Amino acid sequence: MPPVPPMPASPPPAPPDPLRAAAVGLLNLSGLGLGYVLLRRWFLAAACWVATAVLLLVALPADPDGVPAGALAGYVIVLLLAAAHGAFAALRTRLTWPSRAPLALALGLLLLAVPTGGTLWYRDAREEAVQQALLGRLHRADAKVTAAGRHSFAASRADYRDALDVYRDLAVHHAGSRAADQVPDRLRTYYRTVGAPYAGGDYCGAIEPLKYLRTVPDTLSEERLGTLARWPDDRLATSLYECGAAALSGDGEEWVEHFGDLLGTFPDSGPAAKVAPAVESAVAQAQKAVGGAAPCTAVERLRELNTRAVALSNSGGRSAAQLTASAGRAKRSGDEGAYDCGIDQYKDGQFTAAQKTMEDYAARATGAKRDRARKIAIGAEVAQIVPAAGKKLPTTASGGGISVTVKNDSPDDITVLYTGPVTGSFTLKGCGSCRAYTFTDTLSIGFKPCSDSGKNYPKRTIGLPVGTTYFVHKPNGTSSAKPASDTAKIRSGYIYTECAYTTRTFGY
CATH class of the missing domain: 1.10.150 (DNA polymerase; domain 1)
Structure with missing residues (x-):
């Protein structure tokens, strides 16, 4: 085999x-x-x-x-x-x-359907993941807005801006997403949260947030915002007026800024129409206060209203004429009220202030008040040297039956001020043949100025009524010389002589 x-x-x-x-x-x-x-x-x-x-x-x-x-x-x-x-x-x-x-x-x-189906399934899963991620961004922005609403606008401004950037990105770059579809509702909540101070009646606190909301159309188009684009306007106009009015009636200075913004931004609004009447009302109140317990405060207020109303009228638009008129009334009332202010200062013993106030008033005014203002200014100057002279307010009375002669035994021109039953002043030229006495001269036996019969002393005789008159002799043209004072009790049956002379002490 x-x-x-x-x-x-x-x-x-x-x-x-x-x-x-x-x-x-x-x-x-x-x-x-x-x-x-x-x-x-x-x-x-x-x-x-x-x-x-x-x-x-x-x-x-x-x-x-x-x-x-x-x-x-x-x-x-x-x-x-x-x-x-x-x-x-x-x-x-x-x-x-x-x-x-x-x-x-x-x-x-x-x-082959396995990888094809897997690809399609993964595409849908990825799209859902994208949607969830966008919703997550939306919810985080919402949470940031909610948290920002618990704090002041100044502290939260950056958070508001970040949240708005998210809303804009979703609306513009992810249109059609579920998150983008919710942006309009979120924007309404955003506006209400940012503008919450207005809803709470905090008009001053609402101004900056509302101004910020007016810039949102720079980020999101008005087409996307819809009615929200004009949402802040009426609220801001009202806030500017209410905050300005509160400052106007108080001690604040911000009313000019707020009213200026209102007139410049919303000239045709209802709140803008109330600006000029509000200023006029403030002027009227200050005018009334001139006759009250604090006329100087009222005068200062009127002058402030004049200055600020003039500045406001430059941007006043339709209200410019009314504001200019109010400014003019404030100026006139302030100038006239200075008289009452000077009297009040005199009565309160503020003699330096009273002198300046009355001198300024007399330089502008006319009539009987000007004459008395001059006398009150003289009395205030005398009272600065002799406080007792300020116990009574000077009147416009003049003259008297008792002669008082004032001589100048000084090489300097002098101004003689006097107040009492009557008030006045006059100037005497310097004595050309006279000299300033030394301190030793004044201590010598028989020292008696204005007694040299060989000298022709400049002099002036005035008539005064009975009573106490306070004199001040003030050298002119030298700041180093100090005024001298004298208190004379004038009685009938006598002739009085006042002598003004200069002494030199320690080189002065």
Whole structure:
């Protein structure tokens, strides 16, 4: 019996079959390595499984940014290599199952639905992740607005700006998203939160937030904002008026700024129409206060109203004429009220202030009040040297039946001031042949100025009534000389002489 030939080491290669090669390639494109399974290439099948598992670990859960480009490109290369290699290996290798290549090809085409379906599912998952991320940004912006509303606008301005940037980005760059669809409602809440001081009646505190809201159209178009674009206008106009009116009726100085903003920004608004009447009312109140307990305060107020109303009228628009008229009334009333102020200062013993006030008033005024203002200014100057002279307010009375002669035994021109039953002043020229006495001269026995019969002393005689008259002799043209004073009790039946002279003490 002839010997049996040895068994071959491996099955003989099958005849080439392009359909079988195509079927294995398609099966490997599914990412499941099934082509290698049918070829019994278990290591390569496992490599396909690992590549798919790695991709799933990287891709899941779905991220708004999607799968990293490097990972996706690497996986595609692995699939293409597996398909090409599987097709090449299957060209001459029989399949374990199914035995017919057309059936394997049909199965490969069917299993291509796996990566296709996975891609579509992942796209939807990624879109949902994007939506959730945008909603997360929206909710964080909402929380920032809510937290900012618990603090002052100045402290929260940056947070409001950041939240607005988010709303704008969602509305402009992510239109159609669920988050963008909610932006209009969020903007209404945003406006109410920023403008909350107005709703609470804090008009001064509402000005800056409302001004800020008027800048929002610079970030978001008016088309997107709708009615919100004009939402702050009426509220800001009202706030500017109410805050300005409060400052006008109090001691604040901000009313000019607020009223100026109102007239310049909303000239045709209802609040703007109330500015001029409010200023006029303040002028009327100050005019009335001139006759009250604090006329000087009222005069200062009138002068302030005049200055500020003039400044306000420059931007007053339709109210300019009314504001100018109010300013004029304030000036006239302030100038006239200075007389009452001077009297009040005199009565309060503020003689230096009273002198200046009455001198300024007399320089502007006319009539009987001017004459008395001059006398009160003289009395106030005397009272600064002799306080007792300020116990009674000077009158316009003049003259008297008792002669008083005042002589000047001084080389300097002097002004003689006197007040008492009558008040007045006059000037005496210096005595050309006279000199200033030394302190030693005044101590010598028989010292008696104005007694040299050989000198022609400049002099003047006035008539005074009975009573106490206070004299002050004030040298003219020298700041180093100090005035001298004398108190004369004038009685009938006497002729009085006053002598003015200069003494030099310690070099002065």
